[in-house]
Amino acid sequence: MKPPLIVLGGPTAVGKTKLSLSLARAVNGEIISADSMQVYRHMDIGSAKIRPEEMEGIPHHLIDVLEPEEEFHIVKFQEMAKEAIDDILSRERIPILTGGTGFYIQAVTRAVDFAASHSEETYRRSLEEKVQREGPEVLHRMLEEVDAVSAAKIHPNNVKRMIRALEFYHENQRPISQHNEQQHNKPSPYRLAYFVLNDKRERLYQRINRRVDEMLTDGLIEEVAALKERGCTRQMVSMQGLGYKEIFGYLEGDYTLGEAIEILKRDTRHLAKRQITWFKREEEAIWLSKDDYDYDEGRILEAMLAQCKEKGILL
Secondary structure (H helix, E strand, O other): OOOEEEEEEOOOOOOHHHHHHHHHHHHOEEEEEOOOOOOEOOOOOOOOOOOHHHOOOOOEEOOOOEOOOOOOOHHHHHHHHHHHHHHHHHOOOEEEEEEOOHHHHHHHHOOOOOOOOOOOHHHHHHHHHHHHHHOOHHHHHHHHHHOHHHHHHOOOOOHHHHHHHHHHHHHHOOOHHHHHHHHHOOOOOOEEEEEEEEOOHHHHHHHHHHHHHHHHHHOHHHHHHHHHHHOOOOOOHHHHOOOHHHHHHHHOOOOOHHHHHHHHHHHHHHHHHHHHHHHHOOOOOEEEEHHHHOOOHHHHHHHHHHHHHHOOOOO
């Protein structure tokens, strides 16, 4: 029998953290964070990281495990999450993967194989030099010739993703879009209960705006200033997260604090919209719209537990 895994996804600020605690208590579970920023120490406010005193004694994994100077990517996340899942299962507890980064979640639930992309340094450098000479449009044209599906999905200014797609084709002589589709259709190695928490868009956007205001009150500017003082730069992977790059821009004089706050709120709303779009593609996802349950978390939890029993995760 496949090992059990519960997933709780959803857009940022929808209320996943609180619900995950109730769920973990009900199923004797432990929580694994599927978040690209909460993995870093010293980055608490901007990542909306749960505080130790809020964990209610429930073990949390993949939080505060890397320094901001360390690089974190999908392959490293997959490895660390798999280790955490195996550890939790070995103690006869249920792993609960929680977060808004849909690609990270899919890497685990589908055991996505990233081994086919090795990155040939010479070819990558040639592409980077080409961008410097001719601009990103040349990469987009190259991608259209070998992988029209990826070219249609990737913005012409997203150099990093275009290079990855071209590298994959160069190494494997087949489109990365074809590879991704095959990986998406793989059966999960887990007995899966995959939940997506959602809310009405206007309420979600209100929560996002309020959360940003609370982050500023809690000391977001001071947190980013301390990271800058530590030697962190805007080019670091850790500083690419929402909240960090905008405040970095303010501290370096790119825009006023008011402009930084508006950009942060706007981009966080855009992120939430993209997250919802991603989760809609996940066929096994069970959607839990908070308004359908009259915002009663007890009723939402009951519905989740019923589904877990139906899928054989709970007796």
